[in-house]
Amino acid sequence: MADTSIRDSLLKRLSSAPSRTTEPGEKKEVKPSYPNLEAMVASFGEKLALTTGVLKRAPGKNAAAAVCDALTELGAKSVLVSSEEPMTTLGVIDALKQAGLEVTAGEIDAAAYRKACSACDAGVTTAAYGIAETGTLAMIFGEGHGRLASLVPFIHVAILEAKNILPHNEALFEKLAADGASPSALSLVTGPSMTADIALTPIRGIHGPGKLVVVLVE
């Protein structure tokens, strides 16, 4: 399989093709701009609402209660909480347990984690950044933050710190480059999983979550 002859002959063919006849036009930027954080939060919430996603704003000390409320309102009984630092510092795990939810959290092995993803009604994770332009969450996967926890359960509650709202995706990738971050994968999440493949009728929750709540920690 390490045969490079196909590659080499292809690249050679492409390189020997006549060069371009039309010069490309100028590339212009069409990024939005926002005067301040409040304007970004407003845009974030408005765009999220268009997707049926719900924004709950909470001061730091109320964040855990907001997560609890969101889950009980949606009727979740069991919940998988990703093992990230804010879950402990914000007191999320304790609050959920006190509210009588069945909680899977902490350091668990891959097999137990996968099982919990399928068994739980809800997944609670953080979102590293929010994008004001489109009401988007940037989920950066890595240690403690698996991909399936925000995908498999029908409900996804994401905790986002207000200071991590960025104007647009360009700012996100600039930030990641500046931080030297090299995640194996990241997903931009905008609202619940959606399809309109049957009879052009929009349905939420076809493969991923049908409900998305963002708790914005201020």
Add this chain to the structure above:
Amino acid sequence: MKIETERFVEKAREGLANESQREVLARLPVLFKGLRDYAFSTLPDARAALDTGAAIRLDAVARLPELLKQFEENVTKNGVTVLWASDYADAKEIVLKLAKERNVKTVTKGKSMLSDEMGLNEALIASGIDTFETDLGEFIVQQAKRPPFHIVGPAVNMPVDEIADLFVDVMGVERTTDLNELNMQARRFLREKFLSAEMGITGVNMAVAETGTMVLVENEGNIRYSTSAPKTHVAIMGIEKVVPTMTDALHMLRLLTRSCTGQAISSYVSFINGPKNEDDLDGPEEVFLIIVDGGRSKIYADPEFREVLQCIKCGSCLNSCPVWTKVGGYAYGWVYSGPIGAVLNPLLLGQDRTKDLYFATSLCGTCRSVCPAGIDHPKLFLKLRERRARGDKTFGGKKPPITERLTMSTWAWGLGKDSRYRLGSRLFRLAVRPFVRGGKIKTLPGPGRGFTEVRDLPEPPGKTFRDRWRDILGAKSDG
């Protein structure tokens, strides 16, 4: 996938006669155009955004060999194994080999037009590997054994009743026509497949040369599943998918989702750099990328057709096309339909067997006006027609039949001089008069037969335009 491009006329007639399809086609363009136009109106300058899209794609295609090398270098650095395939057969062989070496029993697949081109599912299934399309629309057409009706909504034309019956057959579920429940039946059925599959196969929407990142765009979450749950992720892409920088990719993303479904962004956009890092809780242990030529380098070598490689497969040219929105997607007889199908199918399959596709266009240019990638479809239709008339063999063309050539050269000769034109039009009117039935000419014999097979001509009026013009001028000068 079965190639039925020769049956365009027949299939178009079937489409026109299909009442439920007509109902869908009456709604779809209005809906998609409204959503698209609104989504573009939210950009600070929509025209500049489209022009920039065209510039990015033109630049990317122009620098293709250099960008492919750069992308390969970076994606390899990120831990992805890159494999090259010169044609569909090569690519299928590579996938099958990877699957067999890993003893793969179940594959979940994300939507990929390229995989439809090469008939990947059929190949995997023939080798005993359970292969499931997981985009809901693709899942439905795979199970119903149909071609995609639309690039973005492959099954939008199917009546709910048919889907309900199909799900009973395929999943053994209780029959329902409740839309929410139908969707949930698919969710439950495919969920098991996602979690048991050993391999996930996806396409690639954009390959970012600068960073070695694969960008995958979707709404359902099936691609996130296929790139997260199985141990092995295999991505396949055509050579044209590369873009120079992340900034370019993010701009194209704004245009792609707006053009596709009228969304400012889709529900999920995944940026895949490579296999899971050691500390990652989940994600594939190995990622392969198969870069497929599949006829693209031949298109690239032809400066007149190269721009078709700028296509980002958004489907907006279909939604706006006066032909596609009447005859529907099946008429085009292969993977691609609508204006882009009328160019790509001939270039990938051969001009001769796809002749009706590039003639069945009104040249109105709506496709060009909505294209976010700067493709001038009408120009390409005309180029294909011209190549055919010349009997150019580059893309599997053949000289037109002798009758057609004679008709055309006589036509050209007749139009070459005023006196010949006058005489010709007089003779033509006399010659066709016996074939008028009820004010229309429905069939002509001889060289006119092919022309009138799919067109009606109006009865020639009593006087020619020139006669009337002369009469009017005469009357004026008399007065």
